[in-house]
Amino acid sequence: MENKMDLSFSAKSENESFARVTVGAFLAQLDPTMEELTEIKTVVSEAVTNAIIHGYDNDESGMVYISAVLRDNEIEIVIRDEGNGILDIDEAREPLFTSKPELERSGMGFTIMENFCHEMKVVSEPLLGTTVYLKKQLTKSKAICR
Amino acid sequence: MENKMDLSFSAKSENESFARVTVGAFLAQLDPTMEELTEIKTVVSEAVTNAIIHGYDNDESGMVYISAVLRDNEIEIVIRDEGNGILDIDEAREPLFTSKPELERSGMGFTIMENFCHEMKVVSEPLLGTTVYLKKQLTKSKAICR
Amino acid sequence: IGEIQRFLRDDGTVKVSRSIKELSNKIRKAKDDLTKEYRRTPTVNEIAIHLGVTPEEVVFAGDANRSLTSIHETVYE
Numbered sequence: 112m113e114n115k116m117d118l119s120f121s122a123k124s125e126n127e128s129f130a131r132v133t134v135g136a137f138l139a140q141l142d143p144t145m146e147e148l149t150e151i152k153t154v155v156s157e158a159v160t161n162a163i164i165h166g167y168d169n170d171e172s173g174m175v176y177i178s179a180v181l182r183d184n185e186i187e188i189v190i191r192d193e194g195n196g197i198l199d200i201d202e203a204r205e206p207l208f209t210s211k212p213e214l215e216r217s218g219m220g221f222t223i224m225e226n227f228c229h230e231m232k233v234v235s236e237p238l239l240g241t242t243v244y245l246k247k248q249l250t251k252s253k254a255i256c257r
Numbered sequence: 258m259e260n261k262m263d264l265s266f267s268a269k270s271e272n273e274s275f276a277r278v279t280v281g282a283f284l285a286q287l288d289p290t291m292e293e294l295t296e297i298k299t300v301v302s303e304a305v306t307n308a309i310i311h312g313y314d315n316d317e318s319g320m321v322y323i324s325a326v327l328r329d330n331e332i333e334i335v336i337r338d339e340g341n342g343i344l345d346i347d348e349a350r351e352p353l354f355t356s357k358p359e360l361e362r363s364g365m366g367f368t369i370m371e372n373f374c375h376e377m378k379v380v381s382e383p384l385l386g387t388t389v390y391l392k393k394q395l396t397k398s399k400a401i402c403r
Numbered sequence: 404i405g406e407i408q409r410f411l412r413d414d415g416t417v418k419v420s421r422s423i424k425e426l427s428n429k430i431r432k433a434k435d436d437l438t439k440e441y442r443r444t445p446t447v448n449e450i451a452i453h454l455g456v457t458p459e460e461v462v463f464a465g466d467a468n469r470s471l472t473s474i475h476e477t478v479y480e
């Protein structure tokens with residue numbers, strides 16, 4: 112049977128680490144490898160950081176929303192903000208593209224998410240906010256060694 | 258400024274540990290002692306277990322709701338279910354009272370919550386559900402004896 | 404079976420359960436050491452700094468002894 116959780120929190124940068132660990136702790140129920148756990152935590156960090164600094168321009172009164180579903184050997188994560196939104200999603204997803212070069216952003220957030228997940232979808236509406244859908248299958252090699 | 262989070266998850270017993278860790282990780286921002294951390298985790302366990310086994314009779318389709326607010330040196334936690342509710346709250350809060358002696362419950366859940374927190378309030382409506390409000394101040398003495 | 408498990412785990416598929424168990428043991432030791440040094444219970448940050456991990460990791464791994472029993476049961480038994 113599937114297991115789901117929803118989490119929301121203030122758009123404060125201190126909460127990035129909290130969000131990583133929370134999603135990681137939830138995923139731990141599928142007993143992933145350390146590599147898979149690190150990948151998921153990295154992906155969550157990137158998406159949450161984007162919501163805080165791009166979505167809300169660091170306005171801490173904003174809220175970041177995460178839902179996660181565990182199903183068989185798969186985790187589905189949705190990370191959402193109600194912030195600025197993205198005008199041109201294709202451009203935003205390009206490697207190295209950043210709208211905030213002054214913050215020394217790498218422009219690699221979306222590229223990292225895409226690489227560490229099996230599926231990624233970005234839906235965004237200027238002034239309404241951004242939603243990132245992520246899906247990752249875990250390796251099943253573990254099952255063999257039971 | 259205050260920091261808040263909301264969490265909800267399926268009423269599965271595997272999620273008890275997830276809930277403990279999540280509230281604990283959020284509290285970590287106030288730099289509690291390891292003792293205070295254990296107390297908060299214990300309190301969350303007790304309330305979540307109650308929601309799952311008493312509120313929902315282990316029906317995993319139910320959802321458990323937790324909110325937490327950090328303010329100065331204090332954490333406020335609200336744990337809610339939309340389950341069976343409690344008919345007689347005074348009786349339920351009595352040490353050793355349990356309505357499920359067949360499960361070898363200790364009947365000490367509410368007593369533990371009361372002991373580890375500075376404030377506890379229980380609101381419940383039969384058939385609508387139960388809400389437990391908890392508040393705990395952290396010690397400030399840490400800085401002094403460093 | 405134990406051999407195969409060990410091989411697979413060491414081969415880049417280290418299970419979270421094992422790695423967390425290790426951190427969990429370090430946390431327990433750090434807690435004892437720092438309690439002696441400070442003559443009071445250490446805070447979560449003090450342990451995190453001592454071990455070079457984030458405070459949130461301390462919370463997560465510190466719970467391992469409890470939660471891993473159940474993970475262990477479902478996965479390996």
Ligand SMILES: Nc1ncnc2c1ncn2[C@@H]1O[C@H](COP(=O)(O)OP(=O)(O)O)[C@@H](O)[C@H]1O
Nearest residue numbers: 161162165166203209210216217218220221241
């Ligand atoms: N949640 C969001 N809200 C608004 N804009 C976003 C959001 N996420 C990403 N973007 C836009 O997409 C760009 C690329 O994001 P990313 O690949 O993570 O690079 P970086 O964060 O380093 O700029 C950002 O610079 C920003 O313009």
Ligand SMILES: Nc1ncnc2c1ncn2[C@@H]1O[C@H](COP(=O)(O)OP(=O)(O)O)[C@@H](O)[C@H]1O
Nearest residue numbers: 307308311312349355356362363364366367387
């Ligand atoms: N969330 C809840 N929903 C319904 N009943 C509850 C809930 N929490 C507690 N109760 C009632 O209060 C009693 C006492 O709770 P507690 O002190 O935790 O003891 P125990 O869980 O060991 O029975 C329970 O046996 C149950 O009847």
Ligand SMILES: [Mg+2]
Nearest residue numbers: 157161220221
């Ligand atoms: Mg980014």
Ligand SMILES: [Mg+2]
Nearest residue numbers: 303307366367
């Ligand atoms: Mg109880």
